[in-house]
Amino acid sequence: MPKISDTEFILIVDDNPTNLSVLCEALNSEGFRFRVAVDGESAIAQAERNQPELILLDVQMPGIDGFETCRRLKANPVTQNIPIIFTTALADTESKTKGFSLGAVDYIPKPFAQEEVIARVRVHLQLKQLTESLEQQVSDRTKDLQKAQVQLVQQEKLSTLGELIAGIGHEINNPINFISSNIPPLQEYITAVTELLLLYEQEYPNPTAKITNTIKNLDLNFVLEDMGKILNSLQIGSERIQNLSNSLRNFSRSDSDAKIAADLHQGLDSTLMILQHRLKANGDRPSIEVIKNYGELPQVNCYLGQMNQVFMNILANAVDALDEAIMQSKMSNLIPQIKIATEIDSEQLVIIRIADNGVGIPERLKKRLFEPLFTTKTVGKGTGLGLSIAYQIVVEKHKGVLEVNSQPAMGTEFIIKIPT
Ligand SMILES: Nc1ncnc2c1ncn2[C@@H]1O[C@H](COP(=O)(O)OP(=O)(O)O)[C@@H](O)[C@H]1O
Ligand SMILES: [Mg+2]
Numbered sequence: 573m574p575k576i577s578d579t580e581f582i583l584i585v586d587d588n589p590t591n592l593s594v595l596c597e598a599l600n601s602e603g604f605r606f607r608v609a610v611d612g613e614s615a616i617a618q619a620e621r622n623q624p625e626l627i628l629l630d631v632q633m634p635g636i637d638g639f640e641t642c643r644r645l646k647a648n649p650v651t652q653n654i655p656i657i658f659t660t661a662l663a664d665t666e667s668k669t670k671g672f673s674l675g676a677v678d679y680i681p682k683p684f685a686q687e688e689v690i691a692r693v694r695v696h697l698q699l700k701q702l703t704e705s706l707e708q709q710v711s712d713r714t715k716d717l718q719k720a721q722v723q724l725v726q727q728e729k730l731s732t733l734g735e736l737i738a739g740i741g742h743e744i745n746n747p748i749n750f751i752s753s754n755i756p757p758l759q760e761y762i763t764a765v766t767e768l769l770l771l772y773e774q775e776y777p778n779p780t781a782k783i784t785n786t787i788k789n790l791d792l793n794f795v796l797e798d799m800g801k802i803l804n805s806l807q808i809g810s811e812r813i814q815n816l817s818n819s820l821r822n823f824s825r826s827d828s829d830a831k832i833a834a835d836l837h838q839g840l841d842s843t844l845m846i847l848q849h850r851l852k853a854n855g856d857r858p859s860i861e862v863i864k865n866y867g868e869l870p871q872v873n874c875y876l877g878q879m880n881q882v883f884m885n886i887l888a889n890a891v892d893a894l895d896e897a898i899m900q901s902k903m904s905n906l907i908p909q910i911k912i913a914t915e916i917d918s919e920q921l922v923i924i925r926i927a928d929n930g931v932g933i934p935e936r937l938k939k940r941l942f943e944p945l946f947t948t949k950t951v952g953k954g955t956g957l958g959l960s961i962a963y964q965i966v967v968e969k970h971k972g973v974l975e976v977n978s979q980p981a982m983g984t985e986f987i988i989k990i991p992t
Contacts, residue, residue: 581605582693583624585615585641586659587633591682595628595659598686604693612641619651626696628680628689631660631667639674646675655696659684719944723964726957734824734877741820748817752810759803766796819845823880833871836879836922836990840864840912843883850891851910857898860891860908867915872922872992878965879990885958886926886986892949893930893984900931920992921972927985933978941976966990 582599586592587610599606607624609615611633619627627645631638638658645651658671658679671679677699678692769792772779779787819842844851844862853859887910894908906929913925933941940946942963947956966974970990978984 580625581607581622582697583607583609583615583619583627585609585612585627585633585638586630587611588630591630591659591684594684594686595689598684598689599693601686602690602694612636612638612644615641616644616648616651619645619654620648623651623654625654625700626693627654627656628659628693629656629676631658631671639670642671642674642676655700657692657696722944722957723961726955726961730881737820737824741817741824744813744817745821748810748813752807752814755803755807755810762799762803766799769796816845818842822876823884824877831873831875833873834876834879836869836872836874836876836924837866837914839876839880840883840914840924843880843887847884847887847891850888857895857908860894860910863909863911865911865913867913869914869916869922870992872990874970874990875965878969882962882965882988883924883926885962886988889958890926890928890930890984892953893928893932895930897930897981916992917989921989922992924988924990925985926988927983929983932980932982932984933976934980938976938978942974 582604584592584595584599584606585608586595592608592610596606596608607618609618612635615627615629618624629638629641633641636644638660642656642658645654645656652675655677656675658668658676659682660667660671660679661682668679677696680689680692822838822842823846851860851862890910894910897906898908909929911925911927913927915923917923937948942959943956944960945956946960947954949956963974966972966988972991973987973989975987975989976984977987
């Protein structure tokens with residue numbers, strides 16, 4: 573049996589007191605709540621104010637008749653979805669057809685048979701409730717699908733990007749190995765040749781004018797000294813590229829189907845390395861100080877590529893929040909900081925805290941942070957996907973916990989907890 577709640581009611585529209593009392597009695601006997609209108613215009617006004625679940629509408633009334641009342645109700649977006657049942661003594665086919673063509677769902681002939689009234693009312697209440705629940709379901713599903721689609725697109729982009737990064741990391745590795753592995757022998761040869769030159773100088777203290785001139789023009793002492801420095805900077809440069817190449821490969825490590833034992837500190841460090849350019853000072857703000865407080869962590873069974881994505885999304889947000897804080901308070905001398913702390917707790921959960929002293933998050937926004945597409949940033953700067961993806965990876969993929977603590981104007985801390 574269709575239920576009708578305290579605020580729901582059926583509207584009866586009839587100008588005839590006898591008809592009204594029969595209908596009222598029928599509905600009353602079944603516990604339906606109802607209201608009454610005695611002409612078309614007051615029925616419309618009532619229905620606009622409080623939408624009934626169903627309208628029982630008389631056709632012949634003084635003023636506007638039932639057909640016109642029906643037409644107006646159906647033309648008004650507020651009332652157009654309310655099912656209307658005509659109550660009519662006009663049993664001729666034409667009137668019935670007209671009623672249906674105006675959008676009525678049914679008709680009840682007069683004189684009323686109480687059982688019939690109740691049966692028809694019941695059916696249409698049930699139909700309306702079913703329709704509403706279907707509509708709700710369709711709208712829920714559509715929203716879910718939209719979310720899923722956005723996430724799929726994003727994941728697809730990330731995985732393509734991940735492959736690209738891994739590829740570049742790999743490609744750089746060969747030539748840079750080539751360079752760095754040749755530096756030590758080059759250094760040796762140069763040392764040997766330098767020694768030879770010095771030996772010549774010793775053994776032949778009075779060379780020809782041609783040689784003396786060349787040495788002078790060349791500024792031999794400077795060249796010998798500078799060569800060493802150049803070699804040194806080649807060495808440092810190639811080491812940096814090698815680190816970067818390793819970080820790129822580590823960061824974008826493609827995750828197989830199974831989790832693997834991984835070093836989360838290495839993941840954090842690779843991510844920081846890749847984010848390096850955003851941590852440096854820019855026109856508006858000093859460089860961001862990264863304070864690491866790593867505890868002893870065991871290898872953690874996880875999808876490391878995805879965990880790196882989580883670190884990246886949270887760290888990138890921290891940088892944004894610090895940029896914002898500096899922008900908001902031009903005068904103050906805020907030292908932008910990101911603190912990263914790790915530990916393992918007594919329940920063998922690995923805990924990673926990433927905190928910034930940026931703008932912070934207003935209380936009212938906290939519960940929306942992890943919603944897909946929720947962003948407070950301008951178009952082009954924010955997509956609102958970072959935290960929803962992070963949440964999915966931590967909570968759904970790793971059965972972990974992702975929490976946030978924040979105080980506006982003080983900063984924000986994200987806490988990731990992952991079972992080992
Ligand atoms: N560290 C933080 N400090 C302040 N606000 C944050 C921080 N991290 C996230 N937020 C807020 O959460 C929102 C959603 O973040 P996210 O899902 O990464 O999307 P996006 O960064 O693209 O806006 C951000 O727009 C921002 O308002
Ligand atoms: Mg983000």
